[in-house]
Amino acid sequence: MSVATGRLGCVYVVLASDSEGVVITPCDERTVSGVPERVSRAELPAAVARLERSRPRWVWDDTSRWYPSLLARGVRVERCVDLRLCHAILRNSPLSASSALATAEVNPWDSPAADVPAEDTLFEVGVDAALDPVAEFFLQRQAASPKLALLLSAESAGALVAAEMMFAGLPWRADVHDALLVRTLGPRPVPGSRPAIMEHVLTEVRSAARAPDLNPDSPGELVKALRRAGLTVESTRSWELKKIDHPVIPPILRYKKMARLLSANGWNWLDANVRGGRFHPEYVPGGVVTGRWASKGGGGALQLPKQIRGAVVADAGWKLVVADASQLEPRILAGMSADRGMVEAGSAGDLYAGIVSTGAVHTREQAKSAMLGAMYGATSGESGRLMPALARTYPQAIALVEAAARAGERGEKVATRLGRGSPLPSARWRDLQTQAASDESREGISAAARSEARTWGRFTRNFIVQGTAAEWALCWMASLRKALHLLAGDLWITESAHLVFFMHDELVVHCPAEQAEAVEGAMRQAAADAGRLLFGRLPLEFPLTVAIVDDYGQAK
DNA sequence: GACGGCTCCAAA
DNA sequence: AACTTTTGGAGCCGTC
Structure with a gap:
């Protein structure tokens, strides 16, 4: 190994996989700075561990393809550049729009990451083996402004965190989970039948609705049964049912809650996702x-129910x-807009209370609702009504989200604080706007175009806040x-x-x-x-x- | 029987 | 709690 550990100037080390093994190339920002070395796949973990002592930034096509195998062999790295994630940012950011990377033809770096092979395939050569990560890395360095460079390293660090969290897993007590299920639903039933407590609640539903054969899992059947019972319902959504005062409603709501728990996080989920006392989400x-x-998988770790x-x-x-x-998001908005009043409102710990104390709104709930409306683009309801008062008190903050909404309505890109660009609306969306703008456009078309424009504006409005919070x-x-x-x-x-x-x-x-x-x-x-x-x-x-x-x- | 669209609900 | 953003997944239901 003559890719000398600790050699000065060797800030980056690029890993490239080919049919014979892995090529290790030391680089600086612009050039290859040492002689590339080849190691076999089996030797790679040891080589990485050795080179890691000089704390390089590892450059690879896709963290999810390289890092899990290293972690499995006890090798942790401090820093990396995830070329695929960074490419996606640079391709779409307004801050890098004129770069060689962004103006190049669509190429394989634009395709989404391949599905990670389940367990340990040890750096298998994928379809992207032909891509040259060294060339791509130099293109990326050239395209990145200082702000974007910060975003790229944050994004890459995130990829390392994700891989390490997936490796460690979330401590999960299957016995505690099972006890909760038994307490709420009844003992685990044989496949194909309902747990006892659920079955019991279902008999209540059926008798209250006078529908002995009702399948409560079918929204269509449920609506029909409720209408036969004299109720006016448009759907079987819980929030709609909750407004109705009728003896059939409480057992239905209880049944739906239980059915949700069973299907989303019941015994099948437990079997499929928890091993060795750990939940390993993707x-x-x-x-x-x-x-x-x-x-992905595991019912979506980002929807883990309370x-x-x-x-x-x-x-x-x-x-x-x-x-x-x-x-977080209101504070992000305060920061992005540098709205002094809103920054001030957040300085005493509770930003919503701070808003109330300026007199813009009367209650904390109103403050919360108005802020949500500002960030999501509410048009109706309480939050829509409260918006003007908010705009008077915090003109800079509100102007920022309004500007993002207007840009979206015009079909333009918006960007987060560090420069992540929003996608552009579809060709269909553009066609509709063009059609609506022409003289002979019909009333129905221009109404539809306005509606779609506002929908996209709500997306871009939210994009800058949600994206900067991310x-x-x-x-x-x-x-x-x-x-x-x-x-x-x-x-x-x-x-x-x-x-x-x-x-x-x-x-x-x-x-x-x-x-x-x-x-x-x-x-x-x-x-x-x-x-x-x-x-x-x-x-x-x-x-x-x-x-x-x-x-x-x-x-x- | 596979597949896609739809409904509903979980999270932030 | 809907209004208004981004998601993932299960189950139902119609189509092929």
């Missing part, structure tokens, strides 16, 4: 247009530290990951405090009990770091609600 960094993560969080239990002698960024969360995670690694010293990931769960504005760390307070401090510090990275010296606070608990159900 996170998909950059999986959402706004830059949020998506999740109802079953009691089954997330820390190991003996360990704790869960659960941190939630309070009122950037904040990436910076938060990246900074915390670094701090936890320092805390761990020479211990392996799962032997010391480590991240186990992420849900948009919430993080969970699993740690030995004696580390819990240090972890809480690190989480708060990381939140402050993230705020500074995005918004500089603006006196904007990102308070966390932190709970040190034995099980996730105890947090909030």
Whole structure:
């Protein structure tokens, strides 16, 4: 191995896989800085571990293809560049629109990541083996402005966090989960039949509705049965049924709640997703247009219902530290717009209370509702009505989201704080707008065009806030990951405090009990770091609600 | 029987 | 709780 460990100037190390093994190329920002080496796939983990001592930034096509195998062999890396994720950002950002990368023909770097092979295929050569990661890396460095470079490293750090969380898994007590199911639904039934308590509630439904053969899982049948019972319903949505006062409604609502638990997080879910006391969800960094993560399998880790969080239990002698960024999106809006009044409103811990104290609205609930309306583009209802008052008190903040909405309505791109660009509307959308603009357009067409334009405007309005909040969360995670690694010293990931769960504005760390307070401090510090990275010296606070608990159900 | 669209509900 | 954003998944139901 003559890719010398610690050689000066070797800031990046590019990994490329081919049919014979892996080529390791040391680089700096613009050029190859050393002699490429080839190692066999079996030798790679040891080679990476050795080179990691000089703390390079590992450059690879796709973190989800390289890192799980390294982790499985006990190799952790500090930094990386995930070329595919970064390519997607640079291809679409207004800040890199004139770069060679963005103006190039569509190429394989634009295609979504291939499905990660289930277990350990040890760096199998995929369809992308022909792509040259070194060339792509140089194109990317050339395209990235300083702001974009920050976004690219946050995005890549997120990919490392995701892989490490998937590796560690979320502590999950199958016995606790099972007890909850038995208590709520009855003992596990034979496949094809309903649990006893559910069956019992169903008999109540059937007799109250005088429909002995009713299949409650069929919305169509249920609506018909309710109408026969004299009720006027448009659908079987819970919120609609709740408005109705009739003896058949309570058992239906109970049944629906139970059916949801059974199908989404019942025994089948437990069998399929929990092994060895851990739930290993699949996170998909950059999986959402706004830059949020998506999740796959396991019912979607990002939709983990509060109802079953009691089954997330820390190991003996360990704790869960659960941190939630309070009122994140309104604070993000305050930061993006540098609206001094709104920044000020958030300085005393409760931003909504701060809004009330200016007299813009009367109650905290109104403040919350008005802010949601501002960020989502509410047109009707209470939040629509409250918007004008908000706009008078916080003109800069509201102007920012309004401008994003207008840009979207014109079919333009908008961007987050760090430069992630929104997608453009479809060709169909453009055609409709063009048609509506022409003289002979009919009333129906222009009404449809206006409606679609407003819909896209609501999307772009929300995009800048949701997307910037996602950037904040990436910076938060990246900074915390670094701090936890320092805390761990020479211990392996799962032997010391480590991240186990992420849900948009919430993080969970699993740690030995004696580390819990240090972890809480690190989480708060990381939140402050993230705020500074995005918004500089603006006196904007990102308070966390932190709970040190034995099980996730105890947090909030 | 496979597949896609629809409904409903979980999360932020 | 709907209004208004982004998602994932289960089950039903009609079509092929």
